Amino acid sequence: MAQLIELLRQMGAAVFDNGYLVRLLAVCTPLLLAAMGLVIARRSGVFFLAAEGVMTFSGMAAYFADALVCRALLAGAEQGSAEYEQLMARGARVGWMVGLLVGMIAGMLLAMLFALFLLRFKTDELLAGVVFNIFALSVSGMCLHLFDREDLLVSSAQVGALPVLSIPSLAQVPVLGGLLGSTGWLTYFSLLVPPAVFYLLNCTDFGLRLRAAEENPAALIGTGWSVQRTQLYGMLFAGGAVSLAGVAIALMPPQPVYTLQPNGAGYLAFAAVWASGGGILKSCVSVLLLGIVDACTDVWQGLSVPSGLISALLYAAALAGLWLHAHNLKRRGKVRLQMQQQIALGEEFPDRKKRWFRGGLRGKRKS
Amino acid sequence: MAQDRLRIEHISKAYTEGYVTITDASLQIGVGEIHGLLGENGAGKSTLVKIISGELQRDGGVFEVDGAAVSPASVTQAAALGIFRLQKKSGLVPGLTVAENILLGQAKNRFAPLAKKQRNNEIAALLKEFGMDPGPEDRAVRLTAEDALEMEILKAYIAGAKLIILDEPASYFSLAQTEELFGLLRKIAAKGISILYVSNQVREMLELCERITIMEEGATTDCIEAAQATPAQLQRRMVQNSRIKRTKKTGAQPGDTVLKVRDLSVFRTEDHPAVQQVSFSVRAGEVLAVVGKPDSGARELCEAICGLSNIVTGKVSIYDDDITADRVRGVRDLGVSFLLSTPEFDGVATSLSIQENLLPYQYTNPDYRNYGLLDQEKLKKEADRLIQEYDIRCKSGQENASVLSTSSTQKLLAAREFSNEPVLLVAYQPTFGTSEETAAFLEKKLIELRDEGTAVLLVPTDWNEFAVIADSVLVLYQGSVSAYFPKPVSQSQLDPYMNGEKRMSEEELEAVCFE
Amino acid sequence: MNKKIRKIPLPVLWRVAAGLMAIVVCFLMICLFEKQRADSLYTFFIAPLSSVSALTGLVSYITPMLFVALGCTVVFQCRRYNLALIASFLLSACLVSIFLLQGDEKPVWYLVPAALIIGTTVGAVVTAIPGLMALRRRVNITLSSLLLSYFVLQLSSFLLEHSLRDPNAAEGASFEIPQRLWLPRILPGTELRLGVLFAAAALGLLYLLLYRSRIGYGIRAVGASESMSAYVGLSWSGVAMAAQLLAGALAGFGGAVEMMGIQTRYVWNGVFPSVAMFGILAALLADSNPLRAVLCCLFYGYLHQGAALLQAQTGFPTEVSLFAGTVSILFYFALCADLIPLPINGKRAVKSDAAVEKTEKKEGEVG
Known part of the structure; x- marks a missing residue:
């Protein structure tokens, strides 16, 4: 019993540590980027289940590009020499740029391929998504082993991470100091994405077209673009955001780590967006909640809590979120029936006008 | 002579899946004219309208818009030509406001911020001009069916429509309050936009249209001036004289x-x-x-x-x-x-066989089971019997129902x-x-x-x-x-x-x- | 020759083409990355078929794959793309291992059947969870099943750590399951075990069930057309749940069989077992037909065995077989898109079930 209390105390201490907040931001960044990409996809009527695959693929491409570049730079230099240190620093500076570029390109290519299958070939969305995800997993495993075999890569300790924004003066600030000193650029960038997505979807003509593609494709007839074309353009944005999320996972500061273990971040972001019904603010909140749980699983790793169980907790949280957010159909149906009975038997009849639009605003979407 | 807005002559379309044959259809609609297309169910109105609006391709005949021969291969192409078809499935986006709906796709720069105030004022002026009730900021989902249709008409007008086709509006909302709709249509027509009103309700058509083309059994038979026709006359024209002898039946003997x-x-x-x-x-x-x-x-x-x-x-x-x-x-x-x-x-179910579509009740009927498994022989016999009795045209009961x-x-x-x-x-x-x-x-x-x-x-x-x-x-x-x-x-x-x-x-x- | 090809229905041609594509991909990968090309090609393509032990090894390998594939055919025919079969397979294998290792003293005739029953039940229950979520709250079944799979993946790691871990073995492996608890051999001198007979029996029973029984008719009708099943009065929810329970039971059974002779220990290496992935791909290629699924399983199993042999020889990654598999499925989807209207006997080929137009809605929505 005393052990349990001690354990709980340790867990609590870990959560209230600075390191936790850093970890929280690090974890939320890719989830947020992916969620925003998925919001765009959902609002254009595309079921972007392949987001997981695109993230894996772009992350893999980014990591390998970075590692290859570092390796190439370090080739020929003696380990431990001053030249080696110099080249390592250079690699840290340049590697992530190459990684980012290659990762984005790779991710966008896969996303566009997925869009091709969905929009042109009219493949079933769910099946295409699943197959693309398995594809990405297999490619990443294959490439890792191939590169390892040829010794083309540096160890992960030497791979350049995404840059961190560190302002020495800010680091002195009491509570958030540690936080502000080690947060990456990308995290700050990702905080700008939700407002940008809001702007895109609500304040531009392009965004209105995307929403029309989801809610009523017939409305697009006079606009000059077919539904497929509109959705394709939407997928460009969604694919870009999701690829960036994948790069963020792979090259996360302070140290990129590459494992074969799939982390399902794409599915988590998907769950966050779908549970929120595609709303931007709600999705952000869901992402934050998931991030809190995810950061806990990272921060509690060293303690005597079984690691597998904590990691499993994250996915259970996502499932619980889906369940809680979804509408309780039975109850709704009962309430509606009661209301209708009242109307049918009641004295005054309601407004006679008929609404042309039946069902909830987001009733037809895949929930 | 003023050029016709739309001129089609001797259009024909052979019978394809679900579409009625058109043997010979001709239609002339002038600029700014409200033209009616009248016919019974199954006369071919829908098919003709689909051809005009680009959904189907005609087999033969002339199709001209503003004097130029056209052949729209898709609805999008037809819209580019100025032909818009309004039908039961509404073309409004429920989540957007009226102003956003009407101006959908009209912005010059796709990514520029929408000048909401300016647009709303524009649309408010437009709505006022045509005497419409809803305001520009109203959410489309809150509109009544009539208002939604009217907004769609305005949307087509803004999008540069030359011909607006109203496909059987009577079938999806009450025309008891037709005044507003008809008023709008007349104002739109006055601006030079032609309107094709398709229906099988004689009364409304006479009230609204200037000329009416009657369609019977896949061919347009006549084009008459509304002012000179009476409802009874048109009613008589619409009832098709069946060429096939219909059964004579004996009087009913009702029981319990x-x-x-x-x-x-x-x-x-x-x-x-x-x-x-x-x-x-x-x-x-x-x-x-x-x-x-x-x-x-x-x-x-x-x-x-x-x-x-x-x-x-x-x-x-x-x-x-x-x-x-x-x-x-x-x-x-x-x-x-x-x-x-x-x-x-x-x-x-098109991916199942004909037999499986014919006999769902038999599949769940214990009589047709043999030791727990379905008795294929019995089922096949039953299916063949039904196919014969009802003259279902197919090679065998095992074929896919999609044929x-x-x-x-x-x-x-x-x-x-x-x-x-x-x-x-x-x-x-x-x-x-x-x-x-x-x-x-x-x-x-x-x-x-x-x-x-x-x-x-x-x-x-x-x-x-x-x-x-x-x-x-x-x-x-x-x-x-x-x-x-x-x-x-x-x-x-x-x-x-x-x-x-x-x-x-x-x-x-x-x-x-x-x- | 032309006439003969015309007589073959299009989907068969597409399948063969997809298979050829997989072989071409493997061929290219080996040629690009292997130094001893001829040797490697031989090992990959010929060796798995070259001896009796290799062939029986192949059949043994695909036994659990076939169970997963059969489970997939059931749910795919019903158009509920519930991929919790992966989770069923994993958890069943894990729990069966625990059960067998901890019941060491009990007699064989008790342990083996009990293990099979446990595996089946666990499998059915796990697959039912997303089904229930879809039924009650209309949560998208594919998403929740994939999240559940990740959950089970982590959970099984936890279970491994706490109950099974063999400290002497390599990381992430359990104790060896005692030989006496393995299913008996059916062909002396080879590794062919009773599991194969079970698989064959399951295949036969499933075929009869799907095509010759009332329940199978219901499953196919619900999957073929929602309007028709509503019209006729078939209860979607009942049929769908039955299909998912059955599929889960099959996958669970497969997991149990795997642990009793095909794998000597329960190994957890962080990724989803490729056997389960291949099972899904095989079901997709077979267009959800159980008999065709066997052939597809054999094909993918053959590729995997080749890759495994090659890995033992030169370290070439085994993921290449999964990669080739996904490429072949994507190729198959693209072909099925009916973009090339080749008339066969004057009629276009009927669209396959796997790549269906978006007009008919499917997935977890029930009711």
Whole structure:
């Protein structure tokens, strides 16, 4: 019993540590980027289940590009020499740029391929998504082993991470100091994405077209673009955001780590967006909640809590979120029936006008 | 001579899946003219309109817009030419405001911020000009059906429409308040936009249109000035003279009461009733036809009786067995069959074989099982028998159901439902979209069924069918019963009850409630 | 020759083409990355078929794959793309291992059947969870099943750590399951075990069930057309749940069989077992037909065995077989898109079930 209390105390201490907040931001960044990409996809009527695959693929491409570049730079230099240190620093500076570029390109290519299958070939969305995800997993495993075999890569300790924004003066600030000193650029960038997505979807003509593609494709007839074309353009944005999320996972500061273990971040972001019904603010909140749980699983790793169980907790949280957010159909149906009975038997009849639009605003979407 | 906005001549289209043949159609619409296209169901109006709006390709003939020959290959291309078709499936985005909907796609720069204020003012001015009620900031989801249609017309106008086609507006909302809509249409026409109004409601057409083209059996037969025509005249033109001899039937000999409906209410949407406090009965060996305008609730009534939708209040029973709370399974178990197909809900699984589509009830029937497994021999025999009896055109019962034509599909459904020896048959427009031959065949089968003692609740596909099959008539107007005639009557007698002008007294309506 | 090809229905041609594509991909990968090309090609393509032990090894390998594939065919025919079969397979294998290792003293005739029963039940229950979520709250079944799979992946790691871990073995492996608890051999001198007979029996029973029984008709009708099943009065929810329970039971059974002779220990290496992935791909290629699924399983199993042999020889990654598999499925989807209207006997080929137009809605929505 005393052990349990001690354990709980340790867990609590870990959560209230600075390191936790850093970890929280690090974890939320890719989830947020992916969620925003998925919001765009959902609002254009595309079921972007392949987001997981695109993230894996772009992350893999980014990591390998970075590692290859570092390796190439370090080739020929003696380990431990001053030249080696110099080249390592250079690699840290340049590697992530190459990684980012290659990762984005790779991710966008896969996303566009997925869009091709969905929009042109009219493949079933769910099946295409699943197959693309398995594809990405297999490619990443294959490439890792191939590169390892040829010794083309540096160890992960030497791979350049995404840059961190560190302002020495800010680091002195009491509570958030540690936080502000080690947060990456990308995290700050990702905080700008939700407002940008809001702007895109609500304040531009392009965004209105995307929403029309989801809610009523017939409305697009006079606009000059077919539904497929509109959705394709939407997928460009969604694919870009999701690829960036994948790069963020792979090259996360302070140290990129590459494992074969799939982390399902794409599915988590998907769950966050779908549970929120595609709303931007709600999705952000869901992402934050998931991030809190995810950061806990990272921060509690060293303690005597079984690691597998904590990691499993994250996915259970996502499932619980889906369940809680979804509408309780039975109850709704009962309430509606009661209301209708009242109307049918009641004295005054309601407004006679008929609404042309039946069902909830987001009733037809895949929930 | 002023150039015609639209000129099509001698258009033809051979019979393809689900589309009626067009043998020879011609149409001329002038600039700024409101032109009507009148015809019965199945005359080919829909097909012709689909050709004009780019959904289908014509086989032959001339198609000119503003003097230039065109051949739109898709709806998008037709829209680029200025041809817009407004139909049942609305073209508004529910989540956007009226202003956003109307100006969808019109912004010069896709990614520039929308000048909301300016746009709203623009649209407000537009709405004021045409005398419309909704404001530019209203969410589209809150609009009524009429307003939604009017907004769509404005949207087409802003998008640079040259020809706006209104495809059977009567079928999806009440035209009781047509003044507003017609006023808008006239103002739009005054701006030089041509309007093609497609319908089978004579009255509204005469009120609105300048010229009317009549379509019969796949060909446009005449084009007359509205000012010179009378409703009766047009009505007569519309009723098709069937070339195929329709069955003559003997008088009905009604038996026990099979279906009892008392005070039934069914809702179409959250808060609007489609059927209100309807009571009637159907007896064995009798065909009760339910007629009414498209929004009268006949369809919802049929769906509720069959268990496909929720019954809010009231009671439905078959031979004293209460089926109010039952869904389709429970209703079928009591011997009710129904024929209720529409393009969206067709009741046929195209990836299964014909046999599997024909015999769902047999597949779940223990008689057809052999040690727990299905008795393939027996099933095949039964399927072949039905295929023969109903003349379903196919090579064998094992073929995929997707090879069937619409007529054959309808016959398949009929075979499935009729062969069950039902005590009650609910038939909603049973010959919709089928060929003449098939229609006559199905009508014959319906009468046979009636003679064997089945009670039939029929919503007739057209007046021909009504004249041939109906024994007694129930008229619905806006969800409630307005008339009951125990003997078949003519359409002109029923008209006033269908339009809501007359309504029978309570005692007369009680007559239909047999116990 | 032309006439003969015309007589073959299009989907068969597409399948063969997809298979050829997989072989071409493997061929290219080996040629690009292997130094001893001829040797490697031989090992990959010929060796798995070259001896009796290799062939029986192949059949043994695909036994659990076939169970997963059969489970997939059931749910795919019903158009509920519930991929919790992966989770069923994993958890069943894990729990069966625990059960067998901890019941060491009990007699064989008790342990083996009990293990099979446990595996089946666990599998059915796990697959039912997303089914229930879809039924009650209309949560998208594919999403929740994939999240559940990740959950189970982590959970099984936890279970491994706490109950099974063999400290002497390599990381992430359990104790060896005692030989006496393995299913008996059916062909002396080879590794062919009773599991194969079980698989064959399951295949036969499933075929009879799907095509010759009332329940199978219901499953196929519900999957073929929602309108038709509503019309006829088939209860979607009942049929769908039955299908998912059955599929889960099959996958669970497969997991149990795997642990009793095919794998000597329960190994957890962080990724989803490729056997389960291949099972899904095989079901997709076979267009959800159980008999065709066997052939597809054999094909993918053959590729995997080749890759495994090559890995033992030169370290070439085994993921290449999964990669080739996904490429072949994507190729198959693209072909099925009916973009090339080749008339066969005057009619276009009927679209396959796997790549269906978006017009008919499917997935977890029930009711």
